[in-house]
Amino acid sequence: MDTLFPRERAVVAPGAVHVPGWLPAARQRELVAACREWGRGPVPYRHIVLPGGGVMSVQSLGLGRRWVPYRYVDDVAVELPDWLAALGREAVAEAYGEDGGYAPDTAFVNYYDAGAGAKMGMHQDKDERSGAPVVSLSLGDRCVFRFGNTETRGKPYTDVELASGDLFVFGLASRFAYHGVPKVMPHTAPPSLGLSGRLNITLRETGL
Numbered sequence: 001m002d003t004l005f006p007r008e009r010a011v012v013a014p015g016a017v018h019v020p021g022w023l024p025a026a027r028q029r030e031l032v033a034a035c036r037e038w039g040r041g042p043v044p045y046r047h048i049v050l051p052g053g054g055v056m057s058v059q060s061l062g063l064g065r066r067w068v069p070y071r072y073v074d075d076v077a078v079e080l081p082d083w084l085a086a087l088g089r090e091a092v093a094e095a096y097g098e099d100g101g102y103a104p105d106t107a108f109v110n111y112y113d114a115g116a117g118a119k120m121g122m123h124q125d126k127d128e129r130s131g132a133p134v135v136s137l138s139l140g141d142r143c144v145f146r147f148g149n150t151e152t153r154g155k156p157y158t159d160v161e162l163a164s165g166d167l168f169v170f171g172l173a174s175r176f177a178y179h180g181v182p183k184v185m186p187h188t189a190p191p192s193l194g195l196s197g198r199l200n201i202t203l204r205e206t207g208l
Contacts, residue, residue: 015172017095022167064106088203095169104203112198114186122153130207133171148178
């Protein structure tokens with residue numbers, strides 16, 4: 001993304017840290033290639049059907065401990081790579097100054113097709129028994145990431161623009177804050193990625 005001034009690191013809320021441009025271009029390309037390879041595996045990207053019959057507009061796949069709405073099951077369809085868990089530890093250390101023994105055992109890869117209007121409603125990541133931070137890595141198109149409070153889906157919230165390569169970590173007092181993606185900006189991905197749309201990788205500790 002071309003900007004006149006560098007985007008600044010920001011503490012969006014207590015325990016919620018945005019680090020723009022954390023992933024260098026070469027690492028972004030490696031992650032996009034990995035996301036494509038995972039999609040060719042035994043559990044391809046799919047639109048998750050929720051218990052009430054709703055269908056998520058994003059396409060998702062899981063690594064490590066498997067999640068089904070709204071719980072984790074004692075099953076691993078695709079292993080969480082050690083190198084990705086290590087990247088998660090680096091991310092937590094970047095956000096907080098130390099990794100705190102962070103040991104993610106699950107990751108979600110979400111694909112937002114901007115042309116199809118894919119988005120994510122406000123929700124909490126609360127199916128984990130661990131209060132360890134959530135690590136979010138952005139690739140491809142820019143998006144509006146809405147980061148709210150722990151009590152309600154409504155205001156107060158802060159809208160943050162996430163670009164390719166950005167890191168967002170939320171834990172501590174903000175671990176169970178509502179958050180979502182109301183908008184993805186089409187055709188804003190770095191051309192070198194060869195990616196249309198947005199990929200988001202989130203790592204978590206399930207505590208199971």
